[in-house]
Amino acid sequence: MKIIQNIGLLLFVVAILLFTIMLGIGNQRLTEENIPGKTPAHKAAIAEAANAEGILNKDIGNIEFISVFGKVLKKAQQNQLNVPIPDGVGEWDIKIGDWEIGGYTSAAVKKSANGPVQENPILWLLLTFGLAILGGLLFIIPKFYEHPGIKNNGIYHDSLTRGLKLNIRSLFLGATILGMLVFGFLKYQNLFWPLVTLVVGGFIYYLVFYRENSKQNTPQRSASPIHTGWLGVLAGIYLIAFYILLYWFPAYINNWIDMVDPVSKKLSGGDASNWFLYGLMYTVIVIVMGIRMLTKYQHNTYQKVRTFSVMFFQTAFAFLIPEILVRLNQPWFDFKNMWPLDYDFFFSFNIQDLLYGGGLGPFMFFWGILLFVIGVPLFTYLYGKRWYCSWVCGCGGLAETMGDPFRQLSDKSLRAWKYERYIIHGVLVFAIVMTLMVIYAFVFERSQILIFNVENVKAWYGFLIGSAFAGVVGTGFYPLMGNRTWCRFGCPLAAYLGLVQRFKSKFRITTNGGQCISCGNCSTYCEMGIDVRSYAQKGQNIVRSSCVGCGVCAAVCPRGVLRLENGSDDGGSRTEELRTIHISEGEVKMLG
Amino acid sequence: MSHTIIIGNGIAGTSAARWIRKLSDQKITIISSESQHFFSRTALMYIYMGHMRYEDTKPYEDWFWSKNRIDLVQDHVTAVDFENKMLSLQSNSTIQYDNLILALGSKSNKFGWPGQDLEGVGGLYHLQDLENMEKYSKGLKRAVVCGGGLIGIEMAEMFHSRHIPVTMLVRESDYWNNVLPPEESAMISQHILKSDIDLRLGVNLGEIKNDGTGRACAVTVKETGEEIECGYVGLTAGVSPNVGWLKETNLSIERGIVVDDHLQTNIPSVYAIGDCAQLKNPKPGRRNIEAIWYTGRMMGETVAYGICGRPVEYDPGIWFNSAKFIDIEYQVYGDMPAQHDEATTSLFWKHSDNEKSVRINYHTASGEVKGFNLFGIRYRHEVCEKWIKDKTHIEEVLQNLGLANFDPEFFKQYEKEIVDAYNHTTGKKLQLKQKRGLAKALAFLKG
Numbered sequence A: 001m002k003i004i005q006n007i008g009l010l011l012f013v014v015a016i017l018l019f020t021i022m023l024g025i026g027n028q029r030l031t032e033e034n035i036p037g038k039t040p041a042h043k044a045a046i047a048e049a050a051n052a053e054g055i056l057n058k059d060i061g062n063i064e065f066i067s068v069f070g071k072v073l074k075k076a077q078q079n080q081l082n083v084p085i086p087d088g089v090g091e092w093d094i095k096i097g098d099w100e101i102g103g104y105t106s107a108a109v110k111k112s113a114n115g116p117v118q119e120n121p122i123l124w125l126l127l128t129f130g131l132a133i134l135g136g137l138l139f140i141i142p143k144f145y146e147h148p149g150i151k152n153n154g155i156y157h158d159s160l161t162r163g164l165k166l167n168i169r170s171l172f173l174g175a176t177i178l179g180m181l182v183f184g185f186l187k188y189q190n191l192f193w194p195l196v197t198l199v200v201g202g203f204i205y206y207l208v209f210y211r212e213n214s215k216q217n218t219p220q221r222s223a224s225p226i227h228t229g230w231l232g233v234l235a236g237i238y239l240i241a242f243y244i245l246l247y248w249f250p251a252y253i254n255n256w257i258d259m260v261d262p263v264s265k266k267l268s269g270g271d272a273s274n275w276f277l278y279g280l281m282y283t284v285i286v287i288v289m290g291i292r293m294l295t296k297y298q299h300n301t302y303q304k305v306r307t308f309s310v311m312f313f314q315t316a317f318a319f320l321i322p323e324i325l326v327r328l329n330q331p332w333f334d335f336k337n338m339w340p341l342d343y344d345f346f347f348s349f350n351i352q353d354l355l356y357g358g359g360l361g362p363f364m365f366f367w368g369i370l371l372f373v374i375g376v377p378l379f380t381y382l383y384g385k386r387w388y389c390s391w392v393c394g395c396g397g398l399a400e401t402m403g404d405p406f407r408q409l410s411d412k413s414l415r416a417w418k419y420e421r422y423i424i425h426g427v428l429v430f431a432i433v434m435t436l437m438v439i440y441a442f443v444f445e446r447s448q449i450l451i452f453n454v455e456n457v458k459a460w461y462g463f464l465i466g467s468a469f470a471g472v473v474g475t476g477f478y479p480l481m482g483n484r485t486w487c488r489f490g491c492p493l494a495a496y497l498g499l500v501q502r503f504k505s506k507f508r509i510t511t512n513g514g515q516c517i518s519c520g521n522c523s524t525y526c527e528m529g530i531d532v533r534s535y536a537q538k539g540q541n542i543v544r545s546s547c548v549g550c551g552v553c554a555a556v557c558p559r560g561v562l563r564l565e566n567g568s569d570d571g572g573s574r575t576e577e578l579r580t581i582h583i584s585e586g587e588v589k590m591l592g
Numbered sequence B: 001m002s003h004t005i006i007i008g009n010g011i012a013g014t015s016a017a018r019w020i021r022k023l024s025d026q027k028i029t030i031i032s033s034e035s036q037h038f039f040s041r042t043a044l045m046y047i048y049m050g051h052m053r054y055e056d057t058k059p060y061e062d063w064f065w066s067k068n069r070i071d072l073v074q075d076h077v078t079a080v081d082f083e084n085k086m087l088s089l090q091s092n093s094t095i096q097y098d099n100l101i102l103a104l105g106s107k108s109n110k111f112g113w114p115g116q117d118l119e120g121v122g123g124l125y126h127l128q129d130l131e132n133m134e135k136y137s138k139g140l141k142r143a144v145v146c147g148g149g150l151i152g153i154e155m156a157e158m159f160h161s162r163h164i165p166v167t168m169l170v171r172e173s174d175y176w177n178n179v180l181p182p183e184e185s186a187m188i189s190q191h192i193l194k195s196d197i198d199l200r201l202g203v204n205l206g207e208i209k210n211d212g213t214g215r216a217c218a219v220t221v222k223e224t225g226e227e228i229e230c231g232y233v234g235l236t237a238g239v240s241p242n243v244g245w246l247k248e249t250n251l252s253i254e255r256g257i258v259v260d261d262h263l264q265t266n267i268p269s270v271y272a273i274g275d276c277a278q279l280k281n282p283k284p285g286r287r288n289i290e291a292i293w294y295t296g297r298m299m300g301e302t303v304a305y306g307i308c309g310r311p312v313e314y315d316p317g318i319w320f321n322s323a324k325f326i327d328i329e330y331q332v333y334g335d336m337p338a339q340h341d342e343a344t345t346s347l348f349w350k351h352s353d354n355e356k357s358v359r360i361n362y363h364t365a366s367g368e369v370k371g372f373n374l375f376g377i378r379y380r381h382e383v384c385e386k387w388i389k390d391k392t393h394i395e396e397v398l399q400n401l402g403l404a405n406f407d408p409e410f411f412k413q414y415e416k417e418i419v420d421a422y423n424h425t426t427g428k429k430l431q432l433k434q435k436r437g438l439a440k441a442l443a444f445l446k447g
């Protein structure tokens, strides 16, 4: 068994190494034919600049090419500035706008790439994805033969899953936030939104530390006190780097994209994009790590059913169906995603795509609205927010599969809870305001509301929340701050579901009388950082807006104290305890 | 302002402090030597096994204490001057009290085995015991755990989690059969063996051998003389009240500190709670020392009411407890002795996987249900308690058994099989009327 697992581990490491190294191999050969440009003028300008730079018809290493081609584009841009614009031709058909740069770079890189990956993408797919899957399964499958039961041995002895010291964690978090803001400034050449973000962030800090008196409440339990798990840090850095490349520098990962071209062609008929690559990786990870989850909770039917559910929704709804829709000339649509998580649902391009794109589009638009207007309140009333967060959602799916080894790293301190409430509701407000502006702008055909340029608001939301928060911090921070950082602190849909769950739902976690021994397993393994024990040890039920109903607290409790249940809607009394611990005088309330 | 000092920051002492603060404004000080803050002793095993860190076992964040004006002193109390209401601390200072609560906990038993004080020998009670285990775990070839019981099995599981071979020497002929009925006891013994723990039943520790440097290197089995080589010896033959250092005082001490129904000792303004307290008048069917978590919690609450001028009698209610034997959870409600008396009938059902069982005892003549023993299945505390308290008839209980089921959603429900088992032995034709579900259980409890 051990040998098979070690071979699996080895294969997996080899696959990751190959996957990383392959980005640097192969050449680019820019020819007249594969010069990008949406108008002949653009093409000609780029060709001229490329010629002047002397890179036409020459093999150049692929990473070097990106920087050289960047210079070419700059030059072409400058040259075009002085070209007179003939009558009847749009200004931007001649001039090259800044917003074209990314697309042109990707297109040039994709078309002119030649090398081992382009020659034999299937081989590379097998060497990376294939080997990683094989290695992963070899590592995971033998676990089916272990005795069913809780499998948390050694989690805090393992460098990958142990977490960070508090000060190192703060360093990472601070550096990431500042880094993102600086990057946002450089990207948009606009200081306004980074500054607004900084001010809002500072205000939340002030509220938590001084208004809520959290300054003296230094959290002790949030991070590893002794050692930092450096393997975890390494994994975190790798993931963060991956997201930065994926979102903002896709040209650098062209070899990965080319490698999955054959899969994309089979499914949708088109070439792969960075989003297709991401979708495929995501699905593969959810499936493989989902199988791991099944081995880990062999004895727990709730966990098994739930894991099957997220595996199914990711594979079918998020990955296969949208691609097949495209093949059938329908709009790309994920039937389980919804506003406000799907923040661009009301963006004009999407509305136009759906409403005027023909076919199923109008139905999709209607469905998308139905989901959050009727679906959320109804299902959350009946089952709690878990119906979405830990059964259906893609972000939740990844968190519950790939993220499971890191769930214990969530911060359980009261201070973290205070941050959580300000930040997540802040994002919800931002999402709503941004969407209202977008709809207003769409209906009244405006681009400016008060002092705000709607395009800029959209862009900043997409950058800050949609990419930096949900992706870079959301997933990149799995090994640093736990697997639900985004779901807990950032997701506007989770905030909305949570409000329904807190105030109008049948769902609660019941505490079994006086059986709690305050051991702390439940709190430790709550990925949402809920201090479950603080309720359980008082005999109080748990009704918290953030609880995603993963059921792990109930699974790890060694005394059978917790049960996720939907009961009659007994409103406020869900939070009362059925039994005080001993003397039933008055209500037992947390003293904290 | 009156000043209450609590010695011991375990569950008993901490509960007392919390409740005093809830009920009054007086000054509270907790003095304890083992750790600065209250931690969950029941979770010691999980620290060693890497499920949690020490920090995670603290039920309250560190700022909780100052916020609630509960002063913490980490020091050892060396003597009590009851006359002058004065404590002497190891740090050579003294401190004055108005009320004193002794919540001293237990210590591991040692029965004078040869070699019991060698290096590489230890119990499992204090944080220091954990450090000791940790110190010898590296490269450890085998550990021997002497003593069955709940702490013995935990220690065996701890070594096992680190792939260290373990031998368990257990005096009884089946694991914990002085508490568990034979069927359950056999089931757990088999589970232990199946988990690759070398369980030796019906044997005692002979002596612990010295390797010449003062370290344990082997044990001998008393009955057979067999020598088992090992690098660590765990002594887990029960615990007893940690009261030795008070024996020379006027305090009335037998096995534990003797207390009345209000948990007062023979000395005014001095109370004892938790593991170290011995009840003068235990409730019928209950022992005078119950060294478990829940009783410590209840005593802490009771004593707080007394100190705050609203005395109530200590009433632990209907017995309940729980444990986990490697992968099998155990819950008990009511009176469930290893051998039930003549007047009682025992309904026993066991799953074919040999890891789940339910036992319900009832009074044969009247049908009153007396208790539940559950393995691998969770039942609702309140529901079982209400049935027992109301002396509900066994057939009423069986027909509504689903009300008690507390297993997670989608878990298979075995209540029907249990009813069938009853029908099978009695020739009756009862039907299960209630399935698992919260709404019905709530209605039952409120109604």
Ligand SMILES: Cc1cc2nc3c(=O)[nH]c(=O)nc-3n(C[C@H](O)[C@H](O)[C@H](O)COP(=O)(O)OP(=O)(O)OC[C@H]3O[C@@H](n4cnc5c(N)ncnc54)[C@H](O)[C@@H]3O)c2cc1C
Binding pocket: A517, B007, B008, B009, B010, B011, B012, B013, B031, B032, B033, B034, B035, B041, B042, B043, B044, B045, B075, B076, B077, B078, B103, B104, B105, B106, B124, B125, B126, B150, B151, B154, B242, B273, B274, B275, B276, B291, B292, B293, B294, B296, B321, B322, B323
């Ligand atoms: C490994 C293990 C597992 C257990 N599991 C369970 C379980 O699952 N369920 C259950 O119900 N029970 C369990 N128990 C029993 C339960 O933990 C005890 O009953 C409970 O902790 C006793 O609490 P206490 O407050 O009375 O004493 P303690 O927790 O022992 O606290 C007493 C404290 O007082 C300090 N102290 C003593 N004398 C002095 C002095 N002179 N000066 C200063 N400080 C002093 C001690 O150092 C100690 O820290 C378990 C016990 C152990 C060891």
Ligand code: SF4
Binding pocket: A509, A522, A525, A526, A527, A528, A529, A530, A532, A542, A546, A547, A548, A549, A550, A551, A552, A553, A554, A564
């Ligand atoms: S409280 Fe329990 S069910 Fe809810 S998120 Fe935390 S671990 Fe999951």
Ligand code: SF4
Binding pocket: A515, A516, A517, A518, A519, A520, A521, A522, A523, A532, A533, A536, A537, A556, A557, A558, A559, A560, A561, A562
């Ligand atoms: S895991 Fe169970 S026993 Fe432990 S603190 Fe949580 S509810 Fe209590």
